[in-house]
Amino acid sequence: MTATKLDLREYLQQHLLVGDGAMATQLHRLGVPVGISFEELCLSNPKLVLEVHNSYYQAGARLLETNTFAANRDALARYGMEHRVTRINRQAVSLAREAAQGEGYVAGSIGSILAGRVRKKVLDEYRDQYEEQAIALLHAGVDALLLETFLDLEELLLAIDVIRPLTNIPLITQLATLEVGRTRDGYSLTEAFARLKTAGADVIGLNCRLGPAEILRSFEQVQAPEGAVLSAFPNAGRLGLTDGEYAYKSTADYFAESALRLREQGVRLIGGCCGTTPEHVRAMADALAALEPKERVNPTIVPGERPQVTVTSIRDQDRPSIVEKVKSNTTIIVEFDPPRDLDAESFLEGCCELHNAGADAITLADNSLATVRMSNMALGALMKSRYGIDPLLHLACRDRNLIGQQSHLMGLHALGIDQILVITGDPSRFGDLPGASSVFDVTSFDLIRMVKQLNEGISFSGRPLKQKAQFIVGAAFNPNVRQIDAAIARLEKKVEAGADYIMTQPVYDAESIKLVYEATKHIGVPVFIGIMPLTSQRNAEFLHNEVPGIKLSAEALERMKRVQGEEARQEGIKIAKELVDTAIHYFRGIYLITPFNYYAMAAELIQYTRQQSELLKVPVQG
Known part of the structure; x- marks a missing residue:
């Protein structure tokens, strides 16, 4: 592979690309307990982080994400490490670059600052944090920036608005949805994808929260913008309690089949999120080997096919509400x-x-x-x-x-x-x-x-x-x-x-x-x-x-x-x-x-x- 000779955007025009799997899942399998900052391990235990990167590269991943998903000031402050934002991000790039062996792409991971929480601040307050993390990753020499796991389109658009003027390198943007077809802040994926492309995203996709079946269904329903490059990093199914332990159910073979189905939807960058392992990545890489990408064909919209949202009055017109009464x-x-x-x-x-x-x-x-x-x-x-x-x-x-x-x-x-x-x-x-x-x-x-x-x-x-x-x-x-x-x-x-x-x-x-x-x-x-x-x-x-x-x-x-x-x-x-x-x-x-x-x-x-x-x-x- 001579991937690094091409800009990622140019490469994806002609090729499929396999991304890596879950960093936290692998670290946990290697004995790292929950309740600590996985990102800080780039400084305190870099060999362990490098081991995870190497395992994904050896499995066939040719896009490696830096271990920086929550390496922002807000998240690190929970561990008293907010002063280490730049050091962690720069070291994370160095580790991923070493594992990529001069061939694979290194994408600087930037996660949502809201991180699933309900918005309690004005989003504008996050601008400085996105800028701080992005600059650290850019200075360390990433091939792309990956903005991932954003439940709210408005937060992701804010991050793009901050980062796009800083660089011309590729921006991969991935929403996470709680329901098929719509963001948490109420936008349809069709509208969300269009707005992301207009805002300057080079690759648009979905990751986390949903497993392969629901992410596949999302792509089957969405009207993607013309010429959009699509990505998908599903979870390994739903997290459940089995034999007294929480685990993800999806097998590596299932992920291989799902990768082929995602290819049929025109998805060109395919990896894994929570619960996925090098075994999942190897299965996808084997399934996609020697295959070329397919052009995206949007689904035909049948008028009246989707349920219509209606308003049924629940208030007797002879009994106006207090807001109506108080006017006069x-x-x-x-x-x-x-x-x-x-x-x-x-x-x-x-x-x-x-x-x-x-x-x-x-x-x-x-x-x-x-x-x-x-x-x-x-x-x-x-x-x-x-x-x-x-x-x-x-x-x-x-x-x-x-x-x-x-x-x-x-x-x-x-x-x-x-x-x-x-x-x-x-x-x-x-x-x-x-x-x-x-x-x-x-x-x-x-x-x-x-x-x-x-x-x-x-x-x-x-x-x-x-x-x-x-x-x-x-x-x-x-x-x-x-x-x-x-x-x-x-x-x-x-x-x-x-x-x-x-x-x-x-x-x-x-x-x-x-x-x-x-x-x-x-x-x-x-x-x-x-x-x-x-x-x-x-x-x-x-x-x-x-x-x-x-x-x-x-x-x-x-x-x-x-x-x-x-x-x-x-x-x-x-x-x-x-x-x-x-x-x-x-x-x-x-x-x-x-x-x-x-x-x-x-x-x-x-x-x-x-x-x-x-x-x-x-x-x-x-």
């Missing part, structure tokens, strides 16, 4: 906490009282303060089916992983419950089961964005759904902070993520109401100002001194000190009514919070708010 009328949301026992009937009785008093929606917390309560999903379904009451359910990031979150939302859609409030949730250790785990797979920003993805008919994994959801998504805002500007900046990000409306923590003086109005009047979505009646001096002091996100005015604390018993409740209602008097001048959205399930107090405030808004006919400021 004072709209009242009332919070009523689910019970902490198994008695649902008393709770439902209270819901009926609040509904009859004039509540536009009743909102149910999701185990607030990390205290176990009856499922708000079950209660919301009963409210809606039995009494026609509109539920508005809180959805906390704390208790469900991403699997549970999407499953829960799909269930809400099936029940016709479309109004939700996305919140972070209080940490489990502060609740009544302190040994429980807090999940927090995502932040409230992420979950808002992902719910909106369901509204586009796309699952969290990027799989197209047969229907679009119609969730109306709210976000929480706490104005009781020292730095209101920072709180507003967070709120703006929630609106940018897709929040349709805002619900605030309770406020306890007229000046705070005016402050919230002035601070939020520019955000462009309705704000429901929070008001919660006090019940006693102890209640007031507890809220002020111990509950996060709540701060009482000195006047409210003083007034509650002077009263006791039923008189204290009446004073609490009086304070709340005074706040309503101010609030209706600034907000059409009023959010009343029922204290201790005293729904009679909330019902009185609902009626008062209705009367005042009708009598005064006060237009909202601005």
Whole structure:
């Protein structure tokens, strides 16, 4: 082979090329434990890394990837090695170059920085890291750069945007998909491949996550851009538990057959990812030996062949959502906490009282303060089916992983419950089961964005759904902070993520109401100002001194000190009514919070708010 005499792009125009297999799988087989940085072994145990490269070269691989998949600053920082980015990448190239023996190509591996995690940062923040790693690999003399295992097209496009101006060497770009045919951030592979080619990718393909069958199916369905050079590095099937150990199932013979099928799809660069070994690579190399590449023939698209995404209205047009109502009328949301026992009937009785008093929606917390309560999903379904009451359910990031979150939302859609409030949730250790785990797979920003993805008919994994959801998504805002500007900046990000409306923590003086109005009047979505009646001096002091996100005015604390018993409740209602008097001048959205399930107090405030808004006919400021 005289491959190194040709630029990789030129070589792939006329030849098939076999890539290597999994570095981590081989290192683990050679005794390296999990939980360490495999990339750092380039410095601490270079002979072991070289042994893996040699095994793949001897098996027939003529494209060797450097052991640098996670050699970026973000990943290395987990091991306190962020200062070794350049050293690791340069040494990795040297090792792969030695194994390639002057014949094979060396591709500098650059993995996704997100690495399967849900995006919690602005992607732009990764620019410097991609540049740092790419420059180290380029200076060390790679033949190509391989950008691999990107679940999100947008991150891969960002990496190309950073790297392409640095060099003219070939860029191999490989997406990893959780579902056949679509990226995690919702792009079809047809659109993704087209955008990658336009952005400057020389080779476009798929790797990781899926095995040969599903990657083959992906190529069978995609409309590849004209003239695109394709690559495929599948996993060795799905990871499963066999005889007490996790292992991949696909055999070397199966990989040989799969390589031939991928060739039929016009794929020219074929290797392996997780679970593949030198045996898999040898089988592919033997199967492809002396064969020429085949030209890509895109599949014929039959009109109507793919399921159409439809919108089926789940909301009665005679019962508009709170966002629709608040555009023209004072709209009242009332919070009523689910019970902490198994008695649902008393709770439902209270819901009926609040509904009859004039509540536009009743909102149910999701185990607030990390205290176990009856499922708000079950209660919301009963409210809606039995009494026609509109539920508005809180959805906390704390208790469900991403699997549970999407499953829960799909269930809400099936029940016709479309109004939700996305919140972070209080940490489990502060609740009544302190040994429980807090999940927090995502932040409230992420979950808002992902719910909106369901509204586009796309699952969290990027799989197209047969229907679009119609969730109306709210976000929480706490104005009781020292730095209101920072709180507003967070709120703006929630609106940018897709929040349709805002619900605030309770406020306890007229000046705070005016402050919230002035601070939020520019955000462009309705704000429901929070008001919660006090019940006693102890209640007031507890809220002020111990509950996060709540701060009482000195006047409210003083007034509650002077009263006791039923008189204290009446004073609490009086304070709340005074706040309503101010609030209706600034907000059409009023959010009343029922204290201790005293729904009679909330019902009185609902009626008062209705009367005042009708009598005064006060237009909202601005």
